[in-house]
Amino acid sequence: MTRRFALVAAACVVLATVAPTPSRAAAKIQHLVSPGGIEAWFVQDATVPLIAMEYAFGGGASQDPAGKPGVGNMVADLLDEGSGDLDSKTFHERLDRRAIELSFSSSRDTFRGSLRMLKDTRDEAFDLLRMALTSPHFDSVDVERIRAQVLSGLRRETSNPGSLANRKFLSLAYGDHPYGRPVNGTLESVPDIQAVDLKDYVRRVLAKDTLRVAVVGDVDAATLGKLLDQTFGALPAKSDLTPIADIEASKPPQRFFIPLEVPQTVVTFGGPGIRRDDPKFMAAYVVNHILGGGGLSSRLYREVREKRGLAYSVSEYLLWMEHSALFVGNTGTRADRAGESVDAIDKEVRRMAEEGPTQQELDEAKSYLKGSQMLALDTSSKLAAALLQYQVDKLGIDYIERRNSIVDAVTLDDAKQAAKRLWGQGLNTVIVGRAPQAAAQPAVATPPAAN
Incomplete structure (x- = not known):
């Protein structure tokens, strides 16, 4: 915090x-x-x-x-x-x-x-x-x-x-x-x-x-x-850290429902990701932008929001840690449309895994990611935060200079392979909200027991 x-x-x-x-x-x-x-x-x-x-x-x-x-x-x-x-x-x-x-x-x-x-x-x-x-x-x-x-x-x-x-x-x-x-x-x-x-x-x-x-x-x-x-200078020279084991996130598909009397049902979905030191990470990063990380231009937004009107927003991102990695997505919808929303997301994720992006989608994503990098470093604080993250990720002091060439090097075949690797097994999904049959009834404030 x-x-x-x-x-x-x-x-x-x-x-x-x-x-x-x-x-x-x-x-x-x-x-x-x-x-x-x-x-x-x-x-x-x-x-x-x-x-x-x-x-x-x-x-x-x-x-x-x-x-x-x-x-x-x-x-x-x-x-x-x-x-x-x-x-x-x-x-x-x-x-x-x-x-x-x-x-x-x-x-x-x-x-x-x-x-x-x-x-x-x-x-x-x-x-x-x-x-x-x-x-x-x-x-x-x-x-x-x-x-x-x-x-x-x-x-x-x-x-x-x-x-x-x-x-x-x-x-x-x-x-x-x-x-x-x-x-x-x-x-x-x-x-x-x-x-x-x-x-x-x-x-x-x-x-x-x-x-x-x-x-x-x-x-x-x-x-x-x-x-x-x-x-x-006065800090201890050596830390005393408990070793942490590498771990792969649990494999999809799994689905869980948590009942909660709230106006809008929330859906979190995801699965095992690709770690930051993986040679295919940038391919995964680019194709993830196409699927769910590109805001209004992403496939998930177009399919779930624009075409079907199931949710106000839907997004998905890569989360990498020292000992594991995930892809994670979130959306919110009406209780009686939660199942339809999850099915639409699952369908689009599977389509990306099977077919991969188009060349046009890849070119547009690469262009955006190269341009947005510089805009993301427009203050001293943002630049300092980025330099720290590059150190944590062990990317090298010249990473800012090399990043665009790494993005450019991602081929359509690379992107398709990364898509299959990320999403080929489907999704783990957690749904929190009112049961569909209770959606038409007035909400009652009965929060679940603390976990």
Whole structure:
């Protein structure tokens, strides 16, 4: 769960206008090594006096204790709730007063952080981050306040069809593997999380050997190197991570229905994907754009929304992790049309698996993906986030320069093979909503028991 603190109005305006030219930025990516050995990918850009840093430690939610999912998520929510000689209120006041944006989050494979600041406040911003990472308080009053917030969110999820569908889908895909556990925990696990669990997570996960850093902004390499050492230098040299096994998601076809009295039925569908380090990943990425990732131009949108009017929207995407991969799709529809919607999706997925895309579809998808890449890197923050993800995915510091040629190299035969590999077995489907026969009856608020 990510927590962000808004910049003051003037700084927000400046942030919104940060727009380094991506092609220039890509050409200037430096592999910086600080005097203390902290490595970072760095783009110096003095267009405006701002600095954006994204960083990640290996581990993430997969390092939550088996019986306590949600530990990493609570750590992310608590690191800025008092540290060093500052209590929670004082820490937040300093962030707000100096227009510093600081946040943390726990994903399946990484524990991540973001830091954004004006150039003039960089020393204080990096020092506040240092304190948050190296001396968090985890005071009982703050732990209980954050616990209450997390539990409140989890209770809301028990009546949210999208949340229920996604949880069931991941549980179906991965069972007892760490990827099958909810990142933000459960109503049963969160009350049992203690300060000792949070401190142990910090000790095991926040270490220099898995740290990856990306920085974009108005700072020179020498100054940045010193800031990185001051911020991360006191962290343990080695992490103590629990090994996580590779796993393939459960094979289709499987279908599950979860009754819930809500106006609209939600459908989540998917199956095993293609991992990021697979040589055929880009072919899968391109053909997935054609099927469900291309918004209004995708096949699923045309078939389900435009031709049949079954849903307002339908989308599908690839989800890759360090030890597995999925393709996942979502839509919402009326209860009495849920079956028809699922059948239409299944039919189109199978048609793509059997026939693959046309040459025109492939050419148009490649053109869009090449152009949109540059538009997606139009701010310092976006570029820093992309550089961090390229490091996490082990793609190489020159990936921005190479990406379009990799897209161009995808042939029609490659795309057809990827389509068959992704969708040839059909779909795992989770449907959450009212039973079709009850669709004409008034909805009654009777949420299911918490899971």
